[in-house]
Amino acid sequence: MKKLTVCLLIVLLSCSALFAGGSEEKQTKEKEVVIGVFEPQTGENGGGGYQEVLGMRYANKVYPTVTINGETYKVRLVEADNKSDKTEAVTAAQSLISSGASVILGSYGSGVSIAAGDIFADNMVPAIGASCTNPQVTQGNDYYFRVCFLDPFQGTVMANYAWQEGAKKAAIITQLGDDYSSGLGNFFSKAYTALGGQVVSEQRFQTNTTDFKSILTNIKAADPEVIFAPSSIATAPLIIKQARELGITAKIMAGDTWENSSIIENAGASAEGVVLSTFFDGADPATAEAASFIKGFVPYLVENKQPEIIPAVSALGYDAYIVALKAIEKANSTEGKAIRDALTGVKVEGVTGDIVFDANGDAAKNMAFIKVVENGQFKFLKTVSVK
Structure with a gap:
C-alpha cells in the first residue's frame, strides 16, 4: 500500500511540474508584431520589387525587435506577392490583413499601391510606400504614407x-x-x-x-x-x-x-x-544611417546573388521599415489606428535623408539624384x- 501511495505521489508531482512548465513556457513566449510586405516579386515589376524587398529584409536583420510599453517584441515580416497586377494586388492586400499585420510596407509600382489603398484604409492598417511616386497613392487616403519623392x-x-x-x-x-x-x-x-x-x-x-x-x-x-x-x-x-x-x-x-x-x-x-x-547615391551617404547601411548592405547583396551596386529602391525599402518601427514605438501599440496616428508625427533620419510626413502622408523631400x-x-x- 505504501508503495502504491508513493507511486501516486510521484505521478502527481510529475504532472504538476509538467503543467507548471507549460504555463511558464506560455508566459515567457516571445511577443511579436507582424509587418506586412506588399511587393511584386513576379510579373513586369518583379525585379524592382525584389530589390525593394531586400532592403526591408535587411532592415529586419539589423533591427529585429521593437519596444512597446517597455517590452521587447520580435518583428516578423509576412510577404505577399502582388505580381505587378492590380487585381492580384487586392488579393495580396487582403492576405496581409488576414495575417494580422499591424503595418504594411510597399509597393513598388504606383498602380498596385492605388488598387490596394482602400483595403488598407477600410481595415485601419497603415501602409508605408517606399518608391510608389504617383500622387494618387496617398490622395484621399489617411492610411497611406510614403518615404519617396513624388512624380x-x-x-x-x-x-x-x-x-x-x-x-x-x-x-x-x-x-x-x-x-x-x-x-x-x-x-x-x-x-x-x-x-x-x-x-x-x-x-x-x-x-x-x-x-x-x-x-x-x-x-x-x-x-x-x-x-x-x-x-x-x-x-x-x-x-x-x-x-x-x-x-x-x-x-x-x-x-x-x-x-x-x-x-x-x-x-x-x-x-x-x-x-x-x-532617390539615392551610395557614393555620397547623407546620414550616419546611410553610412552604416552602405557598409552592411553590399555584403548582403552578394549573399543574395545580386550585383554589388545598391539600388535606390532598396534604400527606400530599408527606410520604410525603420519608419514603421519608429511609429510602432511612438504608438506603444500594435493596433493599426494607433500606429497610423503616430506616423503623422514621426521624424526619422533615414538612408535617403530625414523623413517627416506632410498632411497628405508624403515625405517632405526636395532633392533628386x-x-x-x-x-x-x-x-x-x-x-x-x-x-
Missing part, C-alpha cells in the same frame, strides 16, 4: 535637366493603363512646356508590347533632341535597343525605375548615355533641387 517633382527635375542641357524638342513614350508611366510622362510634359520646350511627339503603348519600332519611327520623324520614356524594367531595354537600331541619336531619359542593372545587361552598349532620376549610364555603370552626375 510632379521627379517630372520637373527631368524637364529642367533636359532644358538646361539645351534640348528644345522632346518626345514622350508612356504605357497605357500604368499610373506611374502615364503620370510621370504628363508631369514632365507640363514642366517642359512651361520652360519653353516643345513636345513634338507623344506615343503610348499597351502592356506586354515588345515591338516599339512603329512608335519609334514616328518619333524619329519628329526629330526630338530627347526622349522621355518612363516605363517598367522589362520594357526599358527594348525601347533603348530598338531606338538605337533605328538610328535615333536623341538622348534617352527616364525616371527612377530605370536604375536597375538588368536594363544595362539587356540593352548592352545601347544603354550608354541613358539618363535617369533616382541624376545619373547617367557610362561604361556599363550608373554614374552620378548631379543633385537637383526644386523649390
Whole structure:
C-alpha cells in the first residue's frame, strides 16, 4: 500500500511540474508584431520589387525587435506577392490583413499601391510606400504614407535637366493603363512646356508590347533632341535597343525605375548615355544611417546573388521599415489606428535623408539624384533641387 501511495505521489508531482512548465513556457513566449510586405516579386515589376524587398529584409536583420510599453517584441515580416497586377494586388492586400499585420510596407509600382489603398484604409492598417511616386497613392487616403519623392517633382527635375542641357524638342513614350508611366510622362510634359520646350511627339503603348519600332519611327520623324520614356524594367531595354537600331541619336531619359542593372545587361552598349532620376547615391551617404547601411548592405547583396551596386529602391525599402518601427514605438501599440496616428508625427533620419510626413502622408523631400549610364555603370552626375 505504501508503495502504491508513493507511486501516486510521484505521478502527481510529475504532472504538476509538467503543467507548471507549460504555463511558464506560455508566459515567457516571445511577443511579436507582424509587418506586412506588399511587393511584386513576379510579373513586369518583379525585379524592382525584389530589390525593394531586400532592403526591408535587411532592415529586419539589423533591427529585429521593437519596444512597446517597455517590452521587447520580435518583428516578423509576412510577404505577399502582388505580381505587378492590380487585381492580384487586392488579393495580396487582403492576405496581409488576414495575417494580422499591424503595418504594411510597399509597393513598388504606383498602380498596385492605388488598387490596394482602400483595403488598407477600410481595415485601419497603415501602409508605408517606399518608391510608389504617383500622387494618387496617398490622395484621399489617411492610411497611406510614403518615404519617396513624388512624380510632379521627379517630372520637373527631368524637364529642367533636359532644358538646361539645351534640348528644345522632346518626345514622350508612356504605357497605357500604368499610373506611374502615364503620370510621370504628363508631369514632365507640363514642366517642359512651361520652360519653353516643345513636345513634338507623344506615343503610348499597351502592356506586354515588345515591338516599339512603329512608335519609334514616328518619333524619329519628329526629330526630338530627347526622349522621355518612363516605363517598367522589362520594357526599358527594348525601347533603348530598338531606338538605337533605328538610328535615333536623341538622348534617352527616364525616371527612377530605370536604375536597375538588368536594363544595362539587356540593352548592352545601347544603354550608354541613358539618363535617369533616382532617390539615392551610395557614393555620397547623407546620414550616419546611410553610412552604416552602405557598409552592411553590399555584403548582403552578394549573399543574395545580386550585383554589388545598391539600388535606390532598396534604400527606400530599408527606410520604410525603420519608419514603421519608429511609429510602432511612438504608438506603444500594435493596433493599426494607433500606429497610423503616430506616423503623422514621426521624424526619422533615414538612408535617403530625414523623413517627416506632410498632411497628405508624403515625405517632405526636395532633392533628386541624376545619373547617367557610362561604361556599363550608373554614374552620378548631379543633385537637383526644386523649390
